[in-house]
Amino acid sequence: MESVAEVLAAEQKYFDHVSDHRERMRRRLLEAPTAAANAGAAARLRKDVEARLERLGGPDEAVAVGRMDDEDGDVLYVGHHTITDDDSEVLVVNWQAPAAARYYTATHADTAGLALKRTFECRGNLIESYSDVVFRQLAAAVAELEAPDDALLDDLNRDRTGQMQDIVRTIQAAQFDLIRAPLEQLLVVQGGPGTGKTAVALHRVSWLLFNYRDTLSAADVLIVGPTPTFTRYTRTVLPSLGDISVVQRDIGQFHPPVRRGRTEDPEVVRLKGDGRLAGLLRRALYDRVGVPAGQPAVEAHLDGRPVVFTADEINQIVARSRQTPGSFTQQRQIFRSLMVNVGMDRARERRLGVRTPLDQLIERIWPSFTAAAFLRELFGSRDRLIAAAGEAFTAREVALLHRRAGERITEEIWSEADLPLLDFLEGLLHGIDERYAHIVVDEAQDLSPMQLRSVAARSSSGSMTVVGDIAQSTGLWARDEWDDILEHLPSQLPQVTAELRYGYRVPRQVFELAERLLPVAAPGITAPQVVRDGPADPVFRLVDDDGRAAVAVEAAMAHASHGRSVAIICPAVHRWAIESELAVRDVAWRAASRSELGQGVNLVSPHEAKGLEFDATVVVEPKDIIAEDERGHRLLYVALTRTTRYLHVVGVLPPFGATEPLSLTGGEPSTGSTPDPVGLDDPDRAAFTWESDAASPVTSRDFEPAEAVGEFRPSGGVAEFQPVGAGGDFEHAPPVSDLEQDRLVVGSERARPASDVDRFGLMVGYERMRPADNHEQSRPADTREQSWPADAHEQSWPADAHERSEPVDTHEHARPAVGGEPVRPVSDFEPPRQIGDFEVTRTITVVPAVGTATVPSPRVEVAEPAPMAVAVPGVVSDPPTVKAAAPAAARAGSLTAQIIELVAVELAGQVRENVQPAQWQAVLDRVGELLASPSEAGADRHQG
Numbered sequence: 001m002e003s004v005a006e007v008l009a010a011e012q013k014y015f016d017h018v019s020d021h022r023e024r025m026r027r028r029l030l031e032a033p034t035a036a037a038n039a040g041a042a043a044r045l046r047k048d049v050e051a052r053l054e055r056l057g058g059p060d061e062a063v064a065v066g067r068m069d070d071e072d073g074d075v076l077y078v079g080h081h082t083i084t085d086d087d088s089e090v091l092v093v094n095w096q097a098p099a100a101a102r103y104y105t106a107t108h109a110d111t112a113g114l115a116l117k118r119t120f121e122c123r124g125n126l127i128e129s130y131s132d133v134v135f136r137q138l139a140a141a142v143a144e145l146e147a148p149d150d151a152l153l154d155d156l157n158r159d160r161t162g163q164m165q166d167i168v169r170t171i172q173a174a175q176f177d178l179i180r181a182p183l184e185q186l187l188v189v190q191g192g193p194g195t196g197k198t199a200v201a202l203h204r205v206s207w208l209l210f211n212y213r214d215t216l217s218a219a220d221v222l223i224v225g226p227t228p229t230f231t232r233y234t235r236t237v238l239p240s241l242g243d244i245s246v247v248q249r250d251i252g253q254f255h256p257p258v259r260r261g262r263t264e265d266p267e268v269v270r271l272k273g274d275g276r277l278a279g280l281l282r283r284a285l286y287d288r289v290g291v292p293a294g295q296p297a298v299e300a301h302l303d304g305r306p307v308v309f310t311a312d313e314i315n316q317i318v319a320r321s322r323q324t325p326g327s328f329t330q331q332r333q334i335f336r337s338l339m340v341n342v343g344m345d346r347a348r349e350r351r352l353g354v355r356t357p358l359d360q361l362i363e364r365i366w367p368s369f370t371a372a373a374f375l376r377e378l379f380g381s382r383d384r385l386i387a388a389a390g391e392a393f394t395a396r397e398v399a400l401l402h403r404r405a406g407e408r409i410t411e412e413i414w415s416e417a418d419l420p421l422l423d424f425l426e427g428l429l430h431g432i433d434e435r436y437a438h439i440v441v442d443e444a445q446d447l448s449p450m451q452l453r454s455v456a457a458r459s460s461s462g463s464m465t466v467v468g469d470i471a472q473s474t475g476l477w478a479r480d481e482w483d484d485i486l487e488h489l490p491s492q493l494p495q496v497t498a499e500l501r502y503g504y505r506v507p508r509q510v511f512e513l514a515e516r517l518l519p520v521a522a523p524g525i526t527a528p529q530v531v532r533d534g535p536a537d538p539v540f541r542l543v544d545d546d547g548r549a550a551v552a553v554e555a556a557m558a559h560a561s562h563g564r565s566v567a568i569i570c571p572a573v574h575r576w577a578i579e580s581e582l583a584v585r586d587v588a589w590r591a592a593s594r595s596e597l598g599q600g601v602n603l604v605s606p607h608e609a610k611g612l613e614f615d616a617t618v619v620v621e622p623k624d625i626i627a628e629d630e631r632g633h634r635l636l637y638v639a640l641t642r643t644t645r646y647l648h649v650v651g652v653l654p655p656f657g658a659t660e661p662l663s664l665t666g667g668e669p670s671t672g673s674t675p676d677p678v679g680l681d682d683p684d685r686a687a688f689t690w691e692s693d694a695a696s697p698v699t700s701r702d703f704e705p706a707e708a709v710g711e712f713r714p715s716g717g718v719a720e721f722q723p724v725g726a727g728g729d730f731e732h733a734p735p736v737s738d739l740e741q742d743r744l745v746v747g748s749e750r751a752r753p754a755s756d757v758d759r760f761g762l763m764v765g766y767e768r769m770r771p772a773d774n775h776e777q778s779r780p781a782d783t784r785e786q787s788w789p790a791d792a793h794e795q796s797w798p799a800d801a802h803e804r805s806e807p808v809d810t811h812e813h814a815r816p817a818v819g820g821e822p823v824r825p826v827s828d829f830e831p832p833r834q835i836g837d838f839e840v841t842r843t844i845t846v847v848p849a850v851g852t853a854t855v856p857s858p859r860v861e862v863a864e865p866a867p868m869a870v871a872v873p874g875v876v877s878d879p880p881t882v883k884a885a886a887p888a889a890a891r892a893g894s895l896t897a898q899i900i901e902l903v904a905v906e907l908a909g910q911v912r913e914n915v916q917p918a919q920w921q922a923v924l925d926r927v928g929e930l931l932a933s934p935s936e937a938g939a940d941r942h943q944g
């Protein structure tokens, strides 16, 4: 069997060989125009050459994405583009070609005659690694049937860039089935978040363009997305597949040119999206045609020769004109020619005194409009609205549509809900010029009937790919059924509905949280099956109102500092605070509302977040996301499912506690008997995760704090913390901390092995706020942060900090100053590498704002921390060695105390209660003391 290195060398040789041929093809193509007979032919050739060069791929692209070996030993390489040698032998076949299909369709159950499928991981044309699926082995390994292969996992784990990437390398069999479904149908693809609906829809376009190339060109295809941001995010995929001229638009782009920016009441917006508006507009438009009632006859002149028409006569001509197929304007032209014909026949001798030229009369009887002018007049006239509304609308609805017109048409500002109406009118007035043989509608689940009409009006054939997720359907037109959407997309073609079942984007830990919303958000929908684990559990950050923005921004900055794309998904009510915080901290950020996305910090509204994804997301204030939409739980589901790796939830509601569990379901505050909506009752679930940069941060499940340091014993509504081993009972105390290779590790015997636990590292909270020279004030002021000052003794301490119940604001603009020295912002502090004898392996953010929790009762009382520190058997195994070990032990002791506090928080969570600010403060004060004079406190404790 060949070694990996041998395989790589052989494959690279082939890649280089193919690349040489590709460059030869390129040179030949580039030379072609110069050989043309004349300038016109050369220009045509050049265009053709450009298109063919696109199809060839760039010189830096990998020539192939994979290869397949059939059972007879024949090999075929698959890539983005076909590459041939001098004899026109195919070296690499393009992925859309029928010959490539088996690369995607082969499965363990039906190998399609393949023995092996190899997927390459490349940088440019350099192969970095490859992964093989050996079908016979796969079939044998039943356990692996649903397991994603390595190549797929690699792709899913890569950093996101703010632009969607193609998935040619790793299209899955079920996805490929939809990609190559026949053109002549209306294909509906339902699938949960991250199941690849958008990817499938885009690759389907490319596949159709290749396989129906005789009848379908790029100009025949339209892709419609929900927002400009989404369109920007997805628009590079098709060019990367060699399909450059496919039209990609967002739904807000179908309208005549008007000024946008009017905001409207949701009730009005909803009404304007209603399909009944189509009837109203049509009636209103044709209500403007005809001779006004009460006018039996009219007179006009044709070149000075008077003509008289009776009203009946004109109305008959109007009726005849309206029967001809065509737009309002075309019918008007017919009307005009009929009128002119009659006029010519009937015109008498020239006579003065008839003032109205025939064209003016025609304009009065059948006015010509622009869509905007017509709609402005209609909305501005209650009478016209009432007439057009007929029986189909209530008086209230008519009143909602009525509005004062702007002074001039050029000053009229239009709302988003007006746009489909303008578009509909434009279609009535002039017809729709741009029609497409295939239309892809992404995120279709939210579109209003009038928006869907805009799409349908552009279909020449009824062939469409409609993708979306009912469970993510929000907004004023949130749907529970696909039929409610499809009734507005009429098609003569068969309608086929398919479902994508595997979730590729969202890691298991995150989806386990998000899917708990589904029973409330979309009861009939089956959750997708996630295919991979993420690097971390979701992190819940408990904050108070003042601390929210800081915590969210800090979390985002931390991710951004690792080069990740991170979205702060923020409901409108907190947007300002977040933007201010970003400004104060001088953080460069991008706004989805301006269609900017990329690495670093992005600020995104929950609605804008649809269809997008990021390496990390910070979801701000779940309850307000829920409040932002009638289907707020779905909106939160959307927000929670945007991450490919890390999720932070930042909110004022504690993620635990009997009085207010993390209210992912929103609504009324829960009582003790209310089932916990996110399953935090479930003892197997981590109540929260302590924030950490570790690859897998320590969660509340990771060790057994109660066994390690003590336990909470509820008594009369107050749970008391009882440290185990108090009074020096080392023998029976399980280890609380241990010194191992200069690291402080924490855990009990039942905890994870030290290698895992040592990620826990040192708890260095609180210390950063230590006063320079007044140890009595040594106490934490802001437990949201966890950095250690580079030099603790240089820090100033706000004089009134001990009286504050809210975290001290450490921002530039509101930084407290003590003795003229401003308190430095948290971001200025570098955690130390070394504390005493201990190497700092990790800093962990303290669960924030416990000191400011407002949950009244029941409460947890935390006993004095002193006895807790005695259980340091790894350091001080018996009293005689106390003195010698005192400095190290003292430091370890104080740090242990901090750990114990965190354990206390954890336990508080586990007993589903919260710590009273006063109690908590007592603990923190005590730790402050210990930290202020560690040796003394340590010695005391060990002696005591």
Ligand SMILES: Nc1ncnc2c1ncn2[C@@H]1O[C@H](COP(=O)(O)OP(=O)(O)OP(=O)(O)O)[C@@H](O)[C@H]1O
Pocket (backbone or CB within 6 Å): 152, 155, 156, 165, 166, 167, 170, 171, 172, 175, 191, 192, 193, 194, 195, 196, 197, 198, 199, 200, 469, 472, 504, 505, 610, 611, 612, 613
């Ligand atoms: N076969 C695959 N190989 C590699 N990556 C894939 C594959 N299928 C999907 N993905 C990736 O999964 C992520 C989610 O895909 P996509 O955005 O198409 O999902 P979606 O179903 O449209 O999600 P949403 O409902 O949130 O809009 C993308 O990063 C996409 O590239």
